[in-house]
Amino acid sequence: MRKRLIIIIALVTLLLVGVAAVIVLSGRSGGQEEANLDQIEAQMEAGEYESARQALEQIVAEDETNAEAHFMLGLTYFNLEAYAKARESFERALELDPDRAAAIHHNLGALAYQMGDMETALSEFQAALEADPDDADTHYQLGATYLVLAFPSGAVAPDSEMVNKAESQFRRALELADEKPEAKIGLANVHLVTGETDQAISLLEEVIADHPDMREALFALGRAYLTKGETDKAEATLERFLETDPPAVWAEQAQTMLNQISP
DSSP, X not given: OOOOOEEEEOOOSTTOOOOOEEEEOOOOOOOGGGHHHHHHHHHHHTTOHHHHHHHHHHHHHHOTTOHHHHHHHHHHHHHTTOHHHHHHHHHHHHHXXXXXXXXXXXXXXXXXXXXXXXXXXXXXXXXXXXXXXXXXHHHHHHHHHHHHHTSOTTOSSOOHHXXXXXXXXHHXXXXXXXXXXXXXXXXXXXXXXXTOHHHHHHHHHHHHHHOTTOHHHHHHHHHHHHHHTOHHHHHHHHHHHHHTOOOHXXXXXXXXXXXXXXX
């Protein structure tokens, strides 16, 4: 079986939807018949998604029943922001290979999350967990979705039930993968929502100790320091965050916080 490719959405802050897609791969056995897909997978890992797209489209044109190619094409379209095509490719892969339900529903959930359709994301991540209840990545993603749903449009306070569900999913992810940094960041965001700033800072400092340049952790830690009034630490951390050359939407929010410290 080929590597298991899934999309992980990085939870940066509660209301931020301009998120990043990452490929997570697990080992598989090789074979001569997979040589072309191996080469395409290498292109994907190198970020050469346009080249991968062209090659994969040719493969499915020649063999429409190639579930693996449809699956990889869905991931490629996702990274090219061709979301409608990504959904079609994932759904076709699921029709051809129902045994891959966990990974495909996970990716459909990540796709819906990216597009701001949180209800669909919720149902897809739940379907993924029905197929694989012990997948830490999907528990994390489900927690991230609950956390966004805790802040419906126009709300003046978070939905406590959704916050509790988010916390439960992040904790479950950590039970399954106790060093998973994304889940620690998610749990830290829960602590920030519930006013437990010290607990949030402790978790985020732990992540930064192991992953000094992790954008999500730097952003959240800067925000936590600012919430606590530790402006010197907040300023230094947010400046470190900006040095990672984050996407514009993240950088704008970090700069806004810096402007609060030094107008």
